Amino acid sequence: DPKKPRACEACRGLKVRCEPDPNNPDGACKRCAKAGRNCIVTQPTRKRQKKTDSRVAELEKKIDALTASLTATKAAQAGQPIPGMPDGAGGIMYGGGGGGGGGPAGGMNVARGWSTNQSPYADGSTMAYPPPMVLAGQKRKYTETREPAEDAPTPSVAHSNMDTRSHEYSDIVDRGIITSERASLLFDRYNYQMAPHLPGVVFPRDMTVGECRKTKPILFLAVMSAASSETPNVQRVIVKELMQVFAEKIMLIGEKSIELVQALNISVIWYWPPEHFEELKFYELVHMAAVMAIDLGLGKRRSRRAKQGPPNWRDHPFRKQPPPDPTTIEARRTWLMCYFLTTNTAMALHRPFLLRWTSFMAECLDVLESSPDAAPTDKYLCHLVRTHQLAEEIGFQFCMDDSAVAVNLSDYMTQHKVRGFERELEKHRQEVTRELMQPSLKFSFHTINLYMHELALQNEPADAFKAPFAAETLRDSLISTATLTPAYTNALASCLTAIDGIFETFFSMDASSIRCLPVFNFVRVAYATVVLIRIYFAACAPNSELGKIIDKDSMKVDQHLDTLLEKFREVGADDKSRPAAKFLVVLVMIRSWFHKISKGELNQSARIADAANAAEGTSPFATPDATRAASDKRTPTSATTPNYSAQASNNPLQLLSEAATTN
Template identity: 30%
Template structure:
């Protein structure tokens, strides 16, 4: 046989017949060379008329052997691609279920991919959980109807979000559209809105929301702008779950801030375009900027109140967000107040850093001229903010925020030698300090109480406290029931500051025989009584646990202030004597004591100092000419037997309120601290329906 006709010699690697393989061989030979030509690096030319052998092999009379083609293996799909395909199928099923508004059967979705592994099946089942499961479950269980949900959404959109407009909706937003696009955020809005009304399902809804957030954030590690907004709404109107022992709003704030940083908020992008700002799904949208400003505000507020180092600080991106929200044509009306709110918060943040509010061991004293100039600088910044704020400054909640900021920048005047730890609980008693410690404390008061800068700062604190109380009491009752928790927290902070001012007045009268601040000007009992009454009414209206907590705490502050203050006791005895005399010659008297001076045997002032609002109070327990008896400092005064019996549980729990923190007051509620008997304040068992309606 001719070698050129031998099929085994010129094999092309195919198992088919020669007739079927001839065209394929010619195609292959046209682009390949035989083994001999490849070794000799010569051109392999095939003459079809002579057969399948090349010309060089025919001329040399040798076999023309072609190398077999490697058989290509069929490309297999990797496990990752298969997993992605399963996820796509699961998401497709979810979209179909959402469009039909029918609940999704998780078992059917999990069984649709029977060839997947156990891990993949669990992932599919986790992802198969629709975002509106909470709403569907609440509706199916009859916790609320769709009409109630729409009313609650309108309540949040029109009333509740105006105080801190971090998560807002346009006036034309429809509840059904928000439910379809952001179901988890919609459920959070419904939860906080129903909690501000007299409902019995708010605790159940809050429990459902917290469990779902824990599953998404901690277990599955989800991150999205919607989750950040949901956390912000939950923190502003914080309510804890049924079985939760301790409050964890501080952790929730940091979770929201960390998630915002993880998804790209908090920093400027490389390329900022108009499309990125207007697209609602872009992180650089207006909603994303509002969410980041909310993280900044809550993070700095918590760090200032708890005296922790700030996790979120002012940045260039924060300033850029304010510029965008101020200049954009498509901004909402609430963005104007949002920008003013963040700017005044920046002033408070700078004051916290300047005065080392997170470091009790720092040396900050008003005898330092630099500190005095810094306080004046913050006053000027606050005045500049008031002049250039675009928001109506007569609104009660705006006045409240401004007054609390004013109090915070002057707070160091309440602490001699930056001793923040001197703010102990009013119910705390301790052993008498040694004589050297008393002398050191006395010299400290002598050095500081007569510094004009500190006296000026104390009067600024008093004015800020009264402005805070007036703003809080001027809020309508309907609006009071829908206030965010931070308003109650800061009102408690102002009450603690007023209690500290009362301690300063008593200490000055005790050690020096006179006080620069008139104790009547504090209006301690009048303001606290009015605020406690408002908090009781709020709790009776919507069963607010926050209002109840601060009602109890302010009652504690009021009771212990009245029991421990010698000046207030002397004033009460003088008022009783005046009432007795008025029975003989009745005169008109106002319910709220004014700034008018009365001739009390225990309170005397220098008329030359009265014009400068630095009235000096002479302390005497009975005789005008008698020397003041030696007494302990007011935070060391032993309580009477009745008060000691009531405060036993309080004292057993070593709660440190040294930082004058309103948020600490909120954390006391139902934690390790046990309040005095609520019945002592006619709060629980002794309260009747008629009393709550007053």
């Protein structure tokens, strides 16, 4: 039967079949003829639209073709030199540490740090590299859903940092903060002079400063901020930009990568002290890096079930980059560095341990020590990590993070644990070869020795470690009247030995090497200084049992303080070390109070007033207003204390100095 291509309007309205009249095919249909009405057939007004998925797929193909065309154009122009990029090698001293880290499988997001169209530091109109393979249309939906254009924050630095290169932002070299030649020198300084002290972030031997700047811009910025420590005005600008990048990438975008973890670790190791105490954030940076490493899955090996089973949230197609492989050399080194820094901070501040030792960490140590792909400095890093594994166990056994728990050294089990830790520490010391016994490792051995024996230094745990500005605390925080047992005397002797070792290591270094030390080593020196003064006051106290077995003159407190001041002055001369200059102020005040107390110039009430006023006014962590207010209400006795507030008001290292003395 002939079929009409379209039903008439009457049949369409009644939702019935429109049957043509066989006797009059070109006339009205059967129903219209029977009803005697006009049979009107309208032509279709529009074509059927394609489904949304098909349209999105076509748009994706067009965008991919355009991206490929732009990439090919840039590749053709790659032979032209880029302004500000050094062509030569950066003189990298470390080799072999790649382990596939340069690619996505190695966990390093190459050329990704500034390439996403979500970042105000990049041009969102084009992409330098095609995105990872995902389902058609998903990458666009994901971006639009998570970050609408009207809600996206735009920092003030975004426009000033824009560059003609679509995949890179205008960095510190492009903007003339440092020249490319200066960047190469700073890169060499980091590799040859700074990283050997704590080789937690090392570069392959063949990586140039230009390649680092292009493929790992955030890490490049962190290296420049650490290596520019001898030029504080330049370092201040770079550190400010680095903190803005951290805020943008981590807090706003929520980006996670091994490159970001490494940059955070560098910013902690060579921490730049801010102007005010309230701005201290190294503790936050330490834990931010560790938490990000946990989120990336660096803390454990992927299970076989996870590899063979259905994909989890880490393998979701919405991810811009595949998750890093935690078994690469670079990922293992980064994970161990996070453990080292969290443990070191917990030990110094007597705070809880964020990361605990695991079997995977032990596996990482074995791989870094034996793998042919490991960097030459990885064995030294493993020794540093092992010392802090022992520090974690000491802190856990003696509840160092809980001031409410009293650990008595006269208890037999406590003495047994101390002897066990002493044997472990000495065994580890014997395993270190002579060429690997470098200053940073010596500092670690002596500091942990002091850490495990500080039980003998406290009367009540809650009052064990007060700030160094309280004169009464320095005198009264030691057991001075109790009968000393052999366990206590041995512990105090070990403390004095460890203090001498810390001072000897510090004094044997030249000024340029000290400037390259991780900042937490200054905390260890301050810690040893305060403990030495407290032992001295305990030995000098009337009717002190300790004074009968320890000669106070043999401690050489005056000599050590004078040598420390001279060393810190040399290191901080010409503004070449901001941390050293800040700690110099702390040591000057410690020596001033030590002389006043030892000479009997302060009676008990004056000492308390002096301590309170010092903590509020002459503290190197006070603001100028607080300093002036405190100086107005000082007693005549304490007014003779030298006023260091002019140079101390900008000192931000309260937490660092309290790390030596605070619980």
